[in-house]
Amino acid sequence: MHKPLPETVIQAHHIRVRGLDICPPLLQAPMAGLTHSALRQIVSGFGGVGLLSTEMLLARRLPTENPGMSPYLVRTIGERPLSYQLLVSSEADIGPAVDKLHELGADAVDLNMGCPDWSVGRSGAGFALMENPDNACRLVAAARRRTDLPLTAKVRLGVGLDEPRLKEFCAMLEGEGIDMLSVHARLKKEPFARRPRWEWVARIKEWLHIPVIANGGIFTVEDARKCLKASGADGLMLGRGAVARPWLFAEIAREVYGSDIAAPCVSLPLVYGRFTDLIKELFPPERRLGRLKEFTHHFAGNYPFGHQLSSRIQGSRTMTQAEERAADFFKNNPGDPLRRPEVP
Numbered sequence: 001m002h003k004p005l006p007e008t009v010i011q012a013h014h015i016r017v018r019g020l021d022i023c024p025p026l027l028q029a030p031m032a033g034l035t036h037s038a039l040r041q042i043v044s045g046f047g048g049v050g051l052l053s054t055e056m057l058l059a060r061r062l063p064t065e066n067p068g069m070s071p072y073l074v075r076t077i078g079e080r081p082l083s084y085q086l087l088v089s090s091e092a093d094i095g096p097a098v099d100k101l102h103e104l105g106a107d108a109v110d111l112n113m114g115c116p117d118w119s120v121g122r123s124g125a126g127f128a129l130m131e132n133p134d135n136a137c138r139l140v141a142a143a144r145r146r147t148d149l150p151l152t153a154k155v156r157l158g159v160g161l162d163e164p165r166l167k168e169f170c171a172m173l174e175g176e177g178i179d180m181l182s183v184h185a186r187l188k189k190e191p192f193a194r195r196p197r198w199e200w201v202a203r204i205k206e207w208l209h210i211p212v213i214a215n216g217g218i219f220t221v222e223d224a225r226k227c228l229k230a231s232g233a234d235g236l237m238l239g240r241g242a243v244a245r246p247w248l249f250a251e252i253a254r255e256v257y258g259s260d261i262a263a264p265c266v267s268l269p270l271v272y273g274r275f276t277d278l279i280k281e282l283f284p285p286e287r288r289l290g291r292l293k294e295f296t297h298h299f300a301g302n303y304p305f306g307h308q309l310s311s312r313i314q315g316s317r318t319m320t321q322a323e324e325r326a327a328d329f330f331k332n333n334p335g336d337p338l339r340r341p342e343v344p
């Protein structure tokens with residue numbers, strides 16, 4: 001059983017875990033197809049993010065991936081600090097995967113225990129680990145033995161609201177050496193449209209001694225304030241809100257945490273153009289259009305008629321066609337973002 005290290009420090013605007021400063025305590029949520037180098041570079045450019053994230057990475061495949069070629073692993077020097085999220089179900093895969101993360105220069109290792117997708121669950125990974133605490137326990141213990149990096153986990157609230165079960169699970173994670181816990185405050189089958197249960201993060205915080213991060217449904221500075229009030233969380237994790245608005249970290253950092261960074265100056269067409277340039281620079285041709293479609297799905301929510309942009313890009317067959325259609329849309333819609341993005 002590991003006790004949290006004495007060096008774990010939580011202050012109002014700052015979390016320190018095993019020597020890693022997360023300042024401000026604003027974390028990027030791992031998102032498949034979205035939290036790659038292009039988005040991370042844009043988010044970092046605006047500032048205000050305390051910890052960036054990769055997409056979930058298959059632990060079994062990771063050791064043989066080429067970091068120079070893999071669209072999941074490609075990164076630039078400015079994308080720091082960066083947490084790598086593992087999707088894992090077998091203890092045998094932990095060691096080689098964690099070793100690879102050491103080679104890649106990971107700043108933290110996160111274990112995915114929240115993904116409810118059937119295809120992930122059938123292999124015993126993601127949320128299935130919350131349904132199989134014995135295996136979760138073995139994986140955490142194996143990862144803890146293998147690394148001195150900050151080791152974190154991301155969970156949901158459970159299948160149903162079962163407080164004793166959730167408490168036991170979270171306490172097990174802490175006992176086995178998890179340094180920080182992110183909580184997507186929804187149940188397994190609850191859709192993203194449902195209001196997140198931030199008040200449950202407050203309960204989890206009462207049970208644990210490690211930093212607890214609240215995730216789910218933060219799209220504006222006001223949401224961040226409400227979430228902090230309801231959850232008392234040590235930090236916030238932003239997903240879709242900071243895809244639609246990569247400058248949301250900077251806004252929350254300034255207005256909620258008082259960070260001394262420049263107010264974001266946003267031109268929607270420029271942000272979109274920069275994203276397009278980066279994916280062309282970073283990804284092989286066959287990977288580009290898919291990434292652009294994923295991003296556009298969220299980014300289009302900044303416009304009152306964003307579905308027009310979204311459906312034109314979704315229907316594009318080539319990158320060139322997508323770029324032409326986007327240019328055409330922006331010619332007629334240069335405007336300011338909506339106060340709150342439409343959530344797709």
Ligand SMILES: Cc1cc2nc3c(=O)[nH]c(=O)nc-3n(C[C@H](O)[C@H](O)[C@H](O)COP(=O)(O)O)c2cc1C
Pocket residue numbers: 029030031032033034055056085112113114115154184215216217218237238239240241
């Ligand atoms: C497209 C998409 C991909 C996601 N991929 C992952 C993932 O790889 N790992 C993970 O732990 N959660 C994943 N999530 C969940 C997010 O990390 C986050 O918990 C969820 O979107 C709620 O936060 P939000 O309301 O701020 O978006 C994904 C969510 C979306 C929408």
